[in-house]
Amino acid sequence: MRRSAGTPQDTTEPAPLIGVENVKMPEWARVDERVADAGFGQAVRALPAAIAVVLRLAWRTSPPLTLLAGLVHVVSGCVTAFGLLATANVFTALLERGPTPDRVLQSLPAIAVVTGSYAARALLDAAVAAVEGALRPRVTAAADDAVTAAVVRVGLIAFEDADFRELARQGARFGVRAIETSLRRVADLTSSAISLAAAMLTAGLLNPWLAPVLLLAAAADGWAAARVAKLNYRHFLDTVGRNIRKSVVEEVATWRSMALERHALTLQEPLLGEYRRISRSLVREEVRLAHRSNLVRTTGRAAAGFGTAVAYLVLGWLLYSGGMELALAGTAVLAMRTASTALSNTMRAVNSLYEDSFYIGFYNQLLVESVQRQPPPTALTAPADPGEIRLEGVTFTYPGRGSPALRDISLTIKRGEVVALVGENGSGKTTLGKLLTGLYPPDEGVVRWDDVDLAHADPASVHANIAVIAQEPAEWPMTAANNITVGRLGRADPDSRAWREAVDYSGADEVIESLPAKENTVLSKKFDEGHDLSGGQWQRMGIARGIYRDASVLVADEPTAALDARAEARVFAGLQHASTSHHGRRTTVLVTHRLANIRSADRILVLEKGRLIEQGTHDELISAGGTYHELYEIQARAYRNGTEVPAPRAAQRPAPGTPGRAPRRPEQREASPDVRGCAGPRRPNSPFAKPAGDPTLSAATS
């Protein structure tokens, strides 16, 4: 009988659905590799730097609380030590020669001191908890704030660098967490080190032989604790790839964004099967880890038992040989137990601090790199409404990419020009839009607004004067109203004219009208009452935001890719209005694949593999018969083939000497009314397309 896919009884192992059997270990996981491979000495050597970072941060946050925390920890450790030494006096008094009542009476002051030390220790523990409770959230918040402020201020291009993104993720998430845990570990280390020192001191005072023996017994426990921690790191490393795959499968098996295709492709059971397969192998690893940890712990305990036995033998020998009085034996046993616990705690704290030191290292590196990636402060500002935007020999390569996205681009855009960028996918249109608005700096060449080189200008002064309608607009998790007004925070709009203009021309008014709480509807499914929009509706919101921004330079990157024909016509009317309404004419750069929409643009720039290969008006480029002409013809033909009215027989006859059908002249190619104003299916005339009375069209259609 054939089993259904993915049941827990499956014995066959199908090929991984995600297609990646061994996920590459993420860079941050390499930290654990170093922890797993490090020796104890290495860990101890790394401590001062990590402790210094944490203490410095704590000091900056609150000097009095830091001092107080240090003080209560040291005093608490000293009280513990004092209590231990005081216990020796109790035993001495109790085990002296003489009648028992006398000995009890004699030991009362020592008992009072021990009791007092315990009471003091309890009070100090409460003080430690209170001070730490006040300090830790402050330090964590300060660490978080420092790193968030640093990352928020870096230039946009930094986010294109995968290494920086990874560093930001580790530094912000793991680094801050490591600082928080380190603060606790430093406290643990202080107390356990003082306890250990007190136990050793007590043992040393009782008999110099006792101290090293005591260490021997405690070291085995400490070794086991450190070894189990390393086994955990190793396990984590061995399973990190599978865990990543498991979480990816879990996501695609449960996430809403994948639900439609998951169901339509009936992938639920195969995904469940893959999930269970990975889970089973992880469970096997977990069980193996548990066995190995258990073995290590048992070995550690056996060794500790052996060490303790040796310690007791030494103690017995000391008592037997008269090297130590019987009265002190009780204190010695207490010191041995205290030392064992303190040493285990010390080793655990050292190990943990060592691990944290890597993440704190990332945190520090992130702060340093973020500052390096922030634009340097400058008094030079860009003109608010540049007379011209000039690119001279601009080349740009995305971080981590081998070949440039733009090569040696030189061009000038005059104030008020409507420029269209066209070209095949990946030719560099979006990238060019980002460079001429100063969002990305060129690697070579210069971008100037009038005579100001944007590389030396304050970026905020440039960005204040640009509006970017992105290909995939940000879906701000805010109300619909704020999704638009965030375009220009604080813009004065007393009579709501700017608002009306933005929503009317973008078609966002229809979107808002359809929402349950109109413009007050929150657009995010993360909130209970939140609402989501369709791709086209989000695009309308993005366009409204761009229009509301009212900047002197507008870049619209495929603004209507997801819009229906009616909405597209409305948006182009809006963009044309936007291009003329800003103190005269607004410089507008329009990226689009729908060539029929840009026929009346002042200039069309054609990009190919990052190079500017053609520029001119629609008519000039069509006459030139180059790439633009070819792209335009492909789009026009697609429509013509479906709807073209058959030409008269005479026109279909091949010209003498030509095999098959005679090629048509350029003006004939665009002569069909089908082509005018549309790319692909018929669309209402775009306002950026040639008007019906355009001489070229009239000539062609006549």
Ligand SMILES: Nc1ncnc2c1ncn2[C@@H]1O[C@H](COP(=O)(O)OP(=O)(O)OP(=O)(O)O)[C@@H](O)[C@H]1O
């Ligand atoms: N963030 C990025 N990191 C690395 N390379 C990128 C990045 N964005 C784009 N590229 C690369 O840069 C080149 C130009 O991309 P760009 O997005 O500017 O092209 P485009 O002409 O706008 O394409 P499309 O028409 O598909 O939107 C492409 O080769 C692309 O793969």
